[in-house]
Amino acid sequence: MSEFFKAELKDRFLEYALERSDYFEIQTLYDEFLRPNYSLQFVEKLVREILDYDPNLMDVMSGNGMEMFMLASTPSTQDFLDEGGFMDMYVKEEEKWDVFLDQLSSTRKLTKDEKKLIKKSNPVLKREKTLLIMLISAITISFLFTLASIFKETLLEPDYVPADEFERKIQQLQEQYIQENQRLQSELNQAERALDSLTK
Known part of the structure; x- marks a missing residue:
């Protein structure tokens, strides 16, 4: 899976959490966005990446034998998405690489x-x-x-x-x-x- 698609999925997870006014099971994200092509573990990995970036983006409760069982949005979720979310971060990172590669290619080589x-x-x-x-x-x-x-x-x-x-x-x-x-x-x-x- 490309980094672009992963960034888009993370933003969609956050948007879904904002739409819900209550806690929901992580299984719901799997059923809503990634069934049947990916596994529930992949959803957990993406949620973990969101939390690694900023633990305040989602509220997580463990239970039912799972470390991440119930999820909900937080006040930081809306602010983060308003600033562009993970997609905006991805685009900016790509632009930095493009500028860097342009600088490298513009360095004149000796004949x-x-x-x-x-x-x-x-x-x-x-x-x-x-x-x-x-x-x-x-x-x-x-x-x-x-x-x-x-x-x-x-x-x-x-x-x-x-x-x-x-x-x-x-x-x-x-x-x-x-x-x-x-x-x-x-x-x-x-x-x-x-x-x-x-x-x-």
């Missing part, structure tokens, strides 16, 4: 030529970009050497040791590999973030 000119006229950016590429290359090479070292130790140059010693050594190498991998991944992520900030 491709302007971006190229900025890149050409800034040699510091070129130097930093080159350093970043070198750093990423160094991290990659270090990672490859680590992998080669692990494979060499485990496969190419096996030591003849007891089984429990061998398992301990394998576990130690795995932990080293995980730690090294995490360190390299962290450095790579930092380098990528820095590179992204330069290219934007």
Whole structure:
């Protein structure tokens, strides 16, 4: 259900309460406005939203095993509806968003030529970009050497040791590999973030 429809329903609940001079069951709102497409719990949710906004908009009595059983209007109900009610609040909120989005879209973006000119006229950016590429290359090479070292130790140059010693050594190498991998991944992520900030 859209926020617009919910705002309209809340106002209609309040208007109905004003029309009644006595207390009425919350079930009446369900029967009057939302049966059979929605549930009584949905009516309770909308009434709760009204009360969360302003507890003085409706008088609520519990009973019959329900937290909200009987409802009635209050002096604040008429004033709130005279000021426009929930529909007016919804429209004003939408207008604020429209103005905000218009402001965002009116911000002029740089053309491709302007971006190229900025890149050409800034040699510091070129130097930093080159350093970043070198750093990423160094991290990659270090990672490859680590992998080669692990494979060499485990496969190419096996030591003849007891089984429990061998398992301990394998576990130690795995932990080293995980730690090294995490360190390299962290450095790579930092380098990528820095590179992204330069290219934007």
